[in-house]
Amino acid sequence: xxLYQIGRICMKLAGRDAGKKGVIIEIIDNxxxxxxxxxxxxxxxxxxLEPMEQIVKIKDKASHQEVKSVLEKVGIIVTDKKxxxxxxxxxxxxxxKKTVMVKEGKTKKPVVKKATVKKAxxxxxxxxxxxxxxxxxIE
Amino acid sequence: xxxxxxxxxxxxxxxxxxxxxxxxxxYKERKPSKAVCAHCKKVLAGVPYATxxxxxxxxxxxxxxxxxxxxxxxSTCMRKVLQEKxxxxx
Numbered sequence: 001x002x003l004y005q006i007g008r009i010c011m012k013l014a015g016r017d018a019g020k021k022g023v024i025i026e027i028i029d030n031x032x033x034x035x036x037x038x039x040x041x042x043x044x045x046x047x048x049l050e051p052m053e054q055i056v057k058i059k060d061k062a063s064h065q066e067v068k069s070v071l072e073k074v075g076i077i078v079t080d081k082k083x084x085x086x087x088x089x090x091x092x093x094x095x096x097k098k099t100v101m102v103k104e105g106k107t108k109k110p111v112v113k114k115a116t117v118k119k120a121x122x123x124x125x126x127x128x129x130x131x132x133x134x135x136x137x138i139e
Numbered sequence: 140x141x142x143x144x145x146x147x148x149x150x151x152x153x154x155x156x157x158x159x160x161x162x163x164x165x166y167k168e169r170k171p172s173k174a175v176c177a178h179c180k181k182v183l184a185g186v187p188y189a190t191x192x193x194x195x196x197x198x199x200x201x202x203x204x205x206x207x208x209x210x211x212x213x214s215t216c217m218r219k220v221l222q223e224k225x226x227x228x229x
Contacts, residue, residue, distance in 0.1 A: 013218045
């Protein structure tokens with residue numbers, strides 16, 4: 001039996017998945033295997049793999065979800081990247097200095113005014129209430 | 140007589156043959172040295188050697204290969220490092 005059997009945990013040495021771990025799911029021939037896990041699910045040359053000690057019980061041609069659940073028990077974290085649809089993307093809108101200044105001015109002033117108005121209103125209402133209560137008492 | 144800014148050696152001097160047969164002096168900007176592997180000192184592939192102004196406008200993906208130690212180690216040295224790391228783990 002070769003070293004690269006189904007369920008063998010390997011580290012990838014080449015390419016952008018280098019340094020990530022995965023499991024062998026399928027053996028194509030004595031040169032190529034299919035790897036899945038923290039790496040992308042891909043056909044891989046055996047020369048680009050470093051076999052590790054662990055062997056995991058896994059089905060032949062297991063699905064990505066199965067691989068994920070098995071690997072998380074061993075302690076290998078599998079993160080899935082979700083590609084966003086172009087409509088979902090939200091690009092930050094740059095604010096030029098002028099617009100920012102105008103906005104700040106606009107927002108700050110009414111807040112102050114509102115507070116004062118509210119206070120004045122509150123005073124008036126309280127005064128009215130007092131007057132009413134006094135009037136009632138008098139009656 | 141060259142201008143003052145051309146008298147300092149900030150710019151590289153290149154002699155160019157003009158069509159009339161006489162040589163002419165051109166001043167060109169110096170380029171930085173090529174990026175080199177930190178371990179074996181081999182020239183790195185996939186890392187441009189451009190002036191800092193050109194590098195600033197380049198996207199990140201064009202500046203170094205997309206793998207661990209990309210732009211620092213060459214691929215063979217990176218593989219050795221990762222192999223050792225894998226073998227030391229149990």
